[in-house]
Amino acid sequence: MTAPRTDLAELDLGELERDLAARGVEPFHARQLYRWIYKRGVTDVDQMTDLSRALRETVAAEYGLTTPCIVGDERSTDGTRKLLLELADRRRIEAVFIPDTPAMTFCISTQVGCAMSCGFCLTGRMGLVRHLTAGEIAGQVRVLAAATDMRDQPFNLVLMGMGEPLHNYDNTMKALRMLHAEHGLAVSPRRVTLSTVGIVPGLERLAREPLMPNLAISLHATTDEQRSELVPPNRKYPLSAILETCRRFPLQKRRRITFEYVLLAGVNDTPEDARRLVVLLAGIRSKVNLIPLNPAPGIPYERPSDERVNRFAQILADATLTVSVRKSRGRDIRAACGQLIVEGGPKKSAAQQIALLMR
Ligand code: SAH
DSSP states (O other): OOOOEEEGGGGOHHHHHHHHHHHOOTTTTHHHHHHHISOOOOOOOGGGSSSSSHHHHHHHHHOOOOOOOOEEEOTTTTOOOOEEEEEETEEEEEEEEEESSSSSSOOOEEEEEEESSSSSSSHHHOEEEEEEEHHHHHHHHHHHHHHTTTTTTTOOEOSSSSOOOOGGGGHHHHHHHHHHHHTTTOOOGGGGEEEEOHHHHHHHHHHOOOOOOOOOOOEOOOSSSHHHSSSSSTTOHHHHHHHHHHHHOOOOOOOOOOEEEEOTTTTTTHHHHHHHHHHHHHTSOOOEEEHHHHHHHOOOOOOHHHHHHHHHHHHHHHHEEEEEEOOOOOGGGGGGGTTOOOOOOOOHHHHHHHHHOOO
């Protein structure tokens, strides 16, 4: 009987070192393997030419390497590229490459589907199918870096694809450790932005992480009544709790928390909303990123006019907030925010999804 093979994709560097040591292999080979897998994108052990033949044989016999498969590759007229990736269990997720924003950016998923049920987001319609493993989260970056030939260039990473990263906390943080490894892609946490609806216990854990990514909070409304409607987890973690946690959040020099605000025509885009937002953010080192809605069939909201967007932005700017308006990229291939969805499936009610979230 052969022992089940260990998946190299799921091991962080320390785990791989210990795993090798347990098999009588010098742990420094872990760094060589990381360099091949992450830095050079080689998945076939036979091509890892600086490993001895004996070691290549051991690795081939005892380990496997699972990598998401590209089953769709769409290019937008603006250069954005959306990869449809298939996982080992045939589930599918999407990962997006956004060039020149001004940096090169990879947008990756943390779950298949999402349990948050935000009223304007297509992924939210799917409900949560499952969490991604750490290897699947980091694997998207390996695949994107190879597909775009970016392994040797710096890139930004945003956890803004499908899923809620703080709902899959351990796997997300492990993936960031794997991507940070010096002999692999060496992605600096300063280049990573984690976007969340604001799950307070998750934020509190994040505040104590040694490898801390930049933080973006999906705010989207300025009263609990409206936010609970648009972003259902607000019923459990209201605005005051999220903002209080943000006030205490340890920020490095010159770092700020980004507050994302989807603008929905006639719903949350009035001058009163903008003024309330100014008051809410007082005392927080923040910047605001306005996202005019990317409309989609089945989403019961509309995108406001540019004029309304500008008026909202101007009120924030007049109150000395730093504000930017997110250009929507890749809309023609449904790669823009909130447009990632790959399988149907019955939509769970918000209450069911909240119950899932609280488990
Ligand atoms: N779950 C995380 C990350 C995923 S989405 C979060 O909620 O932050 C990244 C951003 O896109 C979020 O701010 C999300 O609210 C926003 N978004 C979702 N649907 C959108 C849509 N249809 N148009 C514009 N932005 C949308």
